[in-house]
Amino acid sequence: MSAIMHPLDQLDPLAEYRDQFFLPPGKVYFDGNSLGLLCRSAEQAVLETLHDWKTLAIEGWTDGEADWFHLTERIAAQLSRLTQAPADSITLTGSTTLHLHQVLATLYRRDDSRPHILIDSSAFPTDRYGVASFLRNLGRDPAEHLLEVATDDAGLLREADILEGFRQGVQLAILPSVVFTTGQLLDLAMVTAGAAECDVRLCWDCSHSVGVVPLNLSELQPDAAIWCTYKYLNGGPGSVAALYLHPRWHALRPGLAGWFGADKSRQFRMEPELVPAAGAGRLQLGTPHVLSLSALRGALQVIEAAGVDRLRRKSLQLTGYLRDQFRGRLAEAGFVWATPEADDRRGGHLALRHQRARSLSLALRARGFVPDFREPDLLRMAPSPLYSRFADCDDLVAAIGQILADPPDLPGLSATLVT
Ligand SMILES: Cc1ncc(COP(=O)(O)O)c(C=O)c1O
CATH class of the missing domain: 3.90.1150.10 (Aspartate Aminotransferase, domain 1)
Structure with missing residues (x-):
């Protein structure tokens, strides 16, 4: 050297x-595209949370500074600044895989005459497994209903092929903003506009772009987006992933429901029927992973500053x-x-x-x-x-x-x- x-x-x-x-x-x-490194502010944030746990115990959920009860919303606000999305259109509740299932369960319509779901042949395995299992649970055969856009001879996806795919009886598509193998960045604007034209609901898997490629979700207007936070966002191994749901779908009932998806002002009434939160927060499921979220909160400060x-x-x-x-x-x-x-x-x-x-x-x-x-x-x-x-x-x-x-x-x- x-x-x-x-x-x-x-x-x-x-x-x-x-x-x-x-x-x-x-x-x-x-290897920051697989696991980003630990930064000082992430370490500090976790140490603070450990201290709060030590000293506040259960009161950490509600006590002023710690406020674990609203931690998800505070991080959603950080992510919204990174992705130009309204803060209430982002939430975090589990892994990217879980978020994929949530998107499928929330946005897929059983009664649509177009039953197919589109992915790409180079999709990350979890996207394919998730869609296949979702279809099977509906009693639909993935061999028939899971369509794949093939890559060209150079191993790259062509937007024209994706747009063509939208016209093949597809109602929902899960596509990568950046392909995890080749690093190809798709023309997000062209594909998103093409999906809207065909009334195809589109979810971008932005795992390989958020934090390193600017993303303007308000301009792009996809139906949903999901992404990992342990890669370019440096949130730590297995850190809680992010989920964006376009405001036009904020009135939909969550496909997968849990008590942390409730309107927070009445969550502790423990009502028999879920009264969902107003925005994407309704897609939350269980109790937030506070330690993991804390690391992410700290890590995002660096991304925002840079x-x-x-x-x-x-x-x-x-x-x-x-x-x-x-x-x-x-x-x-x-x-x-x-x-x-x-x-x-x-x-x-x-x-x-x-x-x-x-x-x-x-x-x-x-x-x-x-x-x-x-x-x-x-x-x-x-x-x-x-x-x-x-x-x-x-x-x-x-x-x-x-x-x-x-x-x-x-x-x-x-x-x-x-x-
Ligand atoms: C494009 C893409 N989607 C999803 C995942 C994984 O999701 P999860 O965090 O649920 O394991 C990865 C992991 O590398 C990925 O590259």
């Missing part, structure tokens, strides 16, 4: 944020730089680009295919680099605009070059890496 600071790091307006993160000792981290537009700018600069380093130094190494070239077509990570991606990823880990591998041959790298440096990109590419030139003794690595 060079002792001289990389000129781009010297110029980086977000450089100060790196010190706010706990960088795993001896590691160069490129600003998503600035994060996007640096993220694009980092991924662009990393791509150029690959092109310049590893042109003959047998990598195939999975991520689209254009800035407005890629999310926060870069993906490359290589015959021995698995072994390469193991060899990198042995050297302290933490990229991410997805079967069968995908190497994903997500330099975080909050804590990665341009120098880290140089070091990663140099390490790959060294591994290729002098393959370590890992199963399957030496024979083919050099080809």
Whole structure:
């Protein structure tokens, strides 16, 4: 690693944020698209909650500062500022998978003459499993009613194919804003408008965009959106996910109901019939996961301070730089680009295919680099605009070059890496 600071790091307006993160000792981290790192304000927020639990016990739910009872709404307000959505159209109650089920149960109409649900062939498995099980529970065969938009020869989704898919007896679609494998960013405006034109209810899975790609939900106006908070939002392992429900659906009864979806002013009347909260809060289920939400509350302060537009700018600069380093130094190494070239077509990570991606990823880990591998041959790298440096990109590419030139003794690595 060079002792001289990389000129781009010297110029980086977000450089100060790196010190706010706990960088795993001896590691160069490129996996923030799977699990973002812990920051000081998240740690502090959890410690405060532990202190409140110690000292206030049950009164933490209602006591002024702690106010766990309204914690979900306070975090929804933070997320609404990040996504330009009305605060009462966002809630948090469980995992992204659970939110998917909530969206399906709330927005799908049994009596619609168009029974199909559309996903894409590169969907994250949970999206496919969730939709299939939902259909089965309705007595509908997924083989018939779960439609998939296929990717093209380059492994990318084409918006025109999605729009065509909307016309195939589809009433509801679950689609990724950024595809988790390739990092392809879809044209959200075009697809959302196309769905509205066909009266298809659309839910974006924004797990790979919120926190690194600006999202204006008020402008976009999808029917729903769901996203993980442990990736680019750094909320911690398994942190509670987010759910957006467009205001036009705020009067719908929740498909899945629980007592925390009640109008908070009367929740403790414990009435036999649910009187739902006014906005997306009605989609909450059980008692909020306060410790997890606390970490997220703290982590979001950093994202808000840095600003998503600035994060996007640096993220694009980092991924662009990393791509150029690959092109310049590893042109003959047998990598195939999975991520689209254009800035407005890629999310926060870069993906490359290589015959021995698995072994390469193991060899990198042995050297302290933490990229991410997805079967069968995908190497994903997500330099975080909050804590990665341009120098880290140089070091990663140099390490790959060294591994290729002098393959370590890992199963399957030496024979083919050099080809
Ligand atoms: C696009 C996408 N959706 C959903 C999930 C997972 O959801 P959950 O938090 O419920 O495991 C992931 C996890 O990586 C994801 O990438």
